[in-house]
Amino acid sequence: MAATAVPSATLQRLAQLSCKLFNNLYNPTNARTGNKVLRGRLLGPALTSYYPQKLLHFRDVKAAYPNLGLVDLEEKERLDEIARRKRRGKGTPKKGMFLVTGGRVSWGV
C-alpha cells in the first residue's frame, strides 16, 4: 500500500484556507498571542452580586424626608443599650485606663 505523499506546502495552504473559512487565527509557529486572556467573559458582575444588598436603606428614607423626624429603631435600641451599660459602670474603658506591656494588661495609674 503506497501512500501518496502530500507536499507540505499544500497542507499549509489547506490549513490556511481552513482557518480563513472557520474564522480562526492562522498560527503555524504556535506563537503565544494572548488571545486566551480575551476569550473568557468578564467576572465582575457575577462577583459583585455575591452579597445581597438592601435595595433601600433606612438612612436613604430619612434623608428623603428630613422634616418627618424618622427614628431608626434598631440604632436607637443599640445606643440605649450602650447608655444603660454605662450607667451600670459596664461601659467601654477610657483610653489610657490600662497599661499594656508585652501583651499583658494591667491597671494603669
Next chain:
Amino acid sequence: MRSRILRDIRARNAVAENELVRQAYRYITRNESISARTRHQAQLALNALPKQSSPVFIKNRCLETGRARGVIRDFRLYRFQFRLKALNGELPGVKKASW
C-alpha cells in the same frame, strides 16, 4: 466578622472596576508578537495595580456570619449556618435525609 464581609465587598468592587485594564495588560504581557520592552512595562503596570483589585483577593464568605471556611457555595452559608437554617425550614427544597 461583619468588617471582613465589608472588606470583601470592597475587594469585589475593586476587581470589577479594574477588570478591563487588567485584562488588557494581561493580553499584552502574554502576546509574543509585541516587543519585549512593552510586555515588560505591561507586567510592571500589572504589579502596580491595587492589591485588592486582584481576583485572588476575593473569598466567598458566609452571608450570616462572615466565616470564610466551610462555606457551601450553593447556599452561600457555612456548614453550621446551613444546618441551622435547613432544620429551621428556611431553605426551600432542603430536608434532612432519612431512610
